[in-house]
Amino acid sequence: xxxxxxxxxxxxxxxxxxxxxxxxxxxxxxxxxxxxxxxxxxxxxxxxxxxxxxxxxxxxxxxxxxxxxxxxxxxxxxxxxxxxxxxxxxxxxxxxxxxxxxxxxxxxxxxxxxxxxxxxxxxxxxxxxxxxxxxxxxxxxxxxxxxxxxxxx
Amino acid sequence: xxxxxxxxxxxxxxxxxxxxxxxxxxxxxxxxxxxxxxxxxxxxxxxxxxxxxxxxxxxxxxxxxxxxxxxxxxxxxxxxxxxxxxxxxxxxxxxxxxxxxxxxxxxxx
Numbered sequence: 001x002x003x004x005x006x007x008x009x010x011x012x013x014x015x016x017x018x019x020x021x022x023x024x025x026x027x028x029x030x031x032x033x034x035x036x037x038x039x040x041x042x043x044x045x046x047x048x049x050x051x052x053x054x055x056x057x058x059x060x061x062x063x064x065x066x067x068x069x070x071x072x073x074x075x076x077x078x079x080x081x082x083x084x085x086x087x088x089x090x091x092x093x094x095x096x097x098x099x100x101x102x103x104x105x106x107x108x109x110x111x112x113x114x115x116x117x118x119x120x121x122x123x124x125x126x127x128x129x130x131x132x133x134x135x136x137x138x139x140x141x142x143x144x145x146x147x148x149x150x151x152x153x
Numbered sequence: 154x155x156x157x158x159x160x161x162x163x164x165x166x167x168x169x170x171x172x173x174x175x176x177x178x179x180x181x182x183x184x185x186x187x188x189x190x191x192x193x194x195x196x197x198x199x200x201x202x203x204x205x206x207x208x209x210x211x212x213x214x215x216x217x218x219x220x221x222x223x224x225x226x227x228x229x230x231x232x233x234x235x236x237x238x239x240x241x242x243x244x245x246x247x248x249x250x251x252x253x254x255x256x257x258x259x260x261x262x
Contacts (some may be wrong), residue, residue, distance in 0.1 A: 005182050007224035009213040108215065127227050131235075 004116035006109045006123040010130055011102040014137040016069035019096055019103050022137055023072065032132035032142040034149045042066050048074055053149050056080055061089060071095055076109075084118045087111065105130070157210070158236070161229040164209035169194055170202045174211060177225040184220050 012019060022028040026037035033050075040048035042063055049060035057079040065073040072094045078084035090111040097104045107130065109122050132146040164170055176188060185203070189196050203223060206212040213226040 005215075005222075005224070007182075007213045007215060007226065008228065009210060009226050010228045011210070106213065127231050130228075131231060 003110060003112050004114060004119035005111075006107075006119055006126060008107040008126055008130055010105050010134055011099065012105055012134045012137050013102050016096045016098055016103050018137060019105060020069035020072075022133060023094060028136065032136045032146050033129055034146055036149065042068075042072075049079075052080070064091070069096055078118055078121075081121075084121060087113065087116055087118050090116070090118055090122075157229075158232070160209040161211065161233065164205050164211055167202070169198065170206055173199065173202055173206065174225060177212065177223060181224050182215075182222045184222060188223065 035053045036050050038050050040046050044063055044066055046063045048063050050058040052058050059076050059078050061075040061077055074092045075089045076092045077089045093108040095106040111119050132143040136142040189199050210226055210229050213224045215222050
């Protein structure tokens with residue numbers, strides 16, 4: 001099947017438990033994910049959404065698999081850009097694998113359609129967010145440009 | 154960290170490997186067979202290059218069914234940009250700031 005997929009692999013000096021927390025808990029996501037929080041019970045089948053600081057929903061979906069601190073799979077639909085929303089659900093997978101003093105984080109964001117605009121859009125965003133997440137966990141400081149929701153978006 | 158960066162620069166030093174990265178940039182998520190078409194490299198050479206690229210984290214692989222797909226991983230390139238280009242950019246900006254201060258200082262004085 002022709003599809004769209006973004007893959008990102010980074011090694012972070014941390015533990016799988018801390019990385020899992022950073023990916024899911026508001027006190028961490030606010031710092032590296034543009035001041036957004038995610039609402040979910042993180043149980044398979046549970047709803048999941050990302051809230052923009054002004055109260056809008058950025059993206060929403062469902063938890064497909066949650067095996068802390070190893071693997072998290074979500075289905076994900078954009079909610080605030082009509083041209084992305086109409087593409088429907090994509091699938092996001094985080095895999096966390098301890099290697100020596102680091103954790104290998106593999107992020108796969110994919111959609112069953114060729115040339116997906118959503119995958120194109122998130123491909124621009126993920127490298128910044130993940131670099132900021134790495135910086136936060138390794139130095140205690142996230143990257144400045146990822147601390148606030150971008151103006152006018 | 155330095156040894157990681159060494160791997161990246163060594164991996165990038167070969168034109169064949171840069172070619173493979175360009176092909177993944179143009180069309181991400183290819184199998185070995187797809188990457189080998191229209192290339193003047195043997196399948197063995199491409200396999201060897203891909204292994205080095207993967208060791209340098211420039212290429213990430215995923216199994217989908219029975220297919221092994223190769224993806225360009227943007228992380229090391231981003232780190233090079235931060236480490237090298239960002240630094241020079243900052244230097245240039247500082248030089249401009251110094252020049253401005255000097256020129257303005259002159260007119261004021």
